[in-house]
Amino acid sequence: MSLQSVAGGILETHVTWEHVEQRLQKELKTSARFGKKKSVIHIGEGNGFLSRIGLITCDWEGAKEGEKLPEKFALKMASALASKKMEETAPDMMKLDLETMKKMWDYLEIFIRDAHNAEVKAYQFIKKFADKVAVPHYFYTVPFSEENKLTGCLALEYLENTRIIHVHQTLSVAQVTAIAREIGKIQGLSILHGVEKEEWLGERDVYTGFWRNFTVDVFSQMLAPVKDMEASMAESVDAVIKLIPEYFGSNLATTIHKQYGVRPVLVNGDLWSANVLVDTETEQIRALIDWQLVHHGTGVEDLLRISFSGMSTKDRRENMDAMLEAMYESMEETLQGAPAPYSREQMRDLYELVLPHAGYFFAPVAMPLFMSVVANPDMPEEEKVEKKVVVLDKIRGICEDIVTFHKKNESKRKFVWKAPEFMPKEEKENGI
Structure with missing residues (x-):
């Protein structure tokens, strides 16, 4: 399995609904769960090549009185699927030779993980002054590690x-x-x-x-x-x-x-x-x-x-x-x-x-x-x-x-x- 492979998670990534629900529960300190009407819409199509971005609608069930839980958020999942699609749709005159492409894909796996972890650190640094700049707030971050090589993601504020x-x-x-x-x-x-x-x-x-x-x-x-x-x-x-x-x-x-x-x-x-x-x-x-x-x-x-x-x-x-x-x-x-x-x-x-x-x-x-x-x-x-x-x-x-x-x-x-x-x-x- 790799970041280039289609998986059974959200938007064909390795990130599952269970994974997302558990992380949100932990960060929001809630026992509420996603309802049956939870959904995802792909909002990143054609906009980037190192991730899949989904608009998550939560449909919370079991929330305590007074709990303020997000109805929607953007889930950015590190993935090479968009890059794969660009390669497949490129005209012949722009296609590179097989050896070069193999080299690029091998490197891309490393690059995506490094880029994602840097973005996690960037959001954590920006949090120091997040209320003063036009940068979305985040709910939680999941970096890549030796134990986690497939499910790096960011849950971000969704701007309507x-x-x-x-x-x-x-x-x-x-x-x-x-x-x-x-x-x-x-x-x-x-x-x-x-x-x-x-x-x-x-x-x-x-x-x-x-x-x-x-x-x-x-x-x-x-x-x-x-x-x-x-x-x-x-x-x-x-x-x-x-x-x-x-x-x-x-x-x-x-x-x-x-x-x-x-x-x-x-x-x-x-x-x-x-x-x-x-x-x-x-x-x-x-x-x-x-x-x-x-x-x-x-x-x-x-x-x-x-x-x-x-x-x-x-x-x-x-x-x-x-x-x-x-x-x-x-x-x-x-x-x-x-x-x-x-x-x-x-x-x-x-x-x-x-x-x-x-x-x-x-x-x-x-x-x-x-x-x-x-x-x-x-x-x-x-x-x-x-x-x-x-x-x-x-x-x-x-x-x-x-x-x-x-x-x-x-x-x-x-x-x-x-x-x-x-x-x-x-x-x-x-x-x-």
């Missing part, structure tokens, strides 16, 4: 009337500015609550493992199909493919604060548009979710990822300065006079330095994410074309900016941006 933004949709400038302010607030609160003392965050290098799944040729293969879909993008895509050897193995996002000499803050690490909950009526930002790639770093990384994935290229470029300022201003307000981890000037420099690296972690996966959505045979062709236009606009802008900022950064101070195992031999020998 919310939706996510897919990669083929866009957020407004006002929405991303609100997210920027939330990122700034989280940075400030993490500083005030001792994020620097959380050594496990400093030890997390979520990117080196990512690169181990690929070779330069395979990574190039993930970008190449974009040219077949839109011939006008051939030049910008080829320019990015040409630079892949320089960026292959990059873990700069997790080390830049140390090399630059600034204090680390809490970074979500995976803050793309599908990990933001938006109110369906007011369009306000309700929550930032999915903390599986959490680590020490700089806040610009999260802002880059949400702007790459959630904004049109035109909106992103025209409003980035204002969004950076909104993030910094919010962080300063939250710190209430305590020292900021970096200055405004340093923030803008860090933004430029990290941009190409952040771009390489999103541009290649944007198209597979899009293809997994339009694999739906019932989706009208006209709708598929409209969605493709949005995604290609984002990829085009990211590719162009990777090249632009790569050139701009050449005249700046040099940093080590590859994990040792990916460094050229001469750099290792020279201690670079």
Whole structure:
């Protein structure tokens, strides 16, 4: 049995109703039980690839008078089933060779467990200031361990009337500015609550493992199909493919604060548009979710990822300065006079330095994410074309900016941006 295998639990995972009921009873200090009308709805379809998320309706029976028990909650169960589905629906031009796929699946088992346990710790840290930030509260957490290798899960507060933004949709400038302010607030609160003392965050290098799944040729293969879909993008895509050897193995996002000499803050690490909950009526930002790639770093990384994935290229470029300022201003307000981890000037420099690296972690996966959505045979062709236009606009802008900022950064101070195992031999020998 593995996290890739279909099981008899909730949403085909290894997590059972009995397991969930017992954990809730323990955490809520109740003897009430789920009734016959308990139910689950799959609410994570197409939104992530390391878990299955179910909306649980409890139908409590035997509750004592005055007990306040949740009628609904979100159950996030670590699983590779969504990734399996994406692999199966991928077009032939995006399929990798069998040897590479086997290597990826072997690693994914390890990665999912590590990512889930990090998310558990992240929620436990955020609990220190949870009432002040747009992050869901949790009822209980179940990490993986030597004894538990299949049922890692999180029971989270369910936020009614919310939706996510897919990669083929866009957020407004006002929405991303609100997210920027939330990122700034989280940075400030993490500083005030001792994020620097959380050594496990400093030890997390979520990117080196990512690169181990690929070779330069395979990574190039993930970008190449974009040219077949839109011939006008051939030049910008080829320019990015040409630079892949320089960026292959990059873990700069997790080390830049140390090399630059600034204090680390809490970074979500995976803050793309599908990990933001938006109110369906007011369009306000309700929550930032999915903390599986959490680590020490700089806040610009999260802002880059949400702007790459959630904004049109035109909106992103025209409003980035204002969004950076909104993030910094919010962080300063939250710190209430305590020292900021970096200055405004340093923030803008860090933004430029990290941009190409952040771009390489999103541009290649944007198209597979899009293809997994339009694999739906019932989706009208006209709708598929409209969605493709949005995604290609984002990829085009990211590719162009990777090249632009790569050139701009050449005249700046040099940093080590590859994990040792990916460094050229001469750099290792020279201690670079």
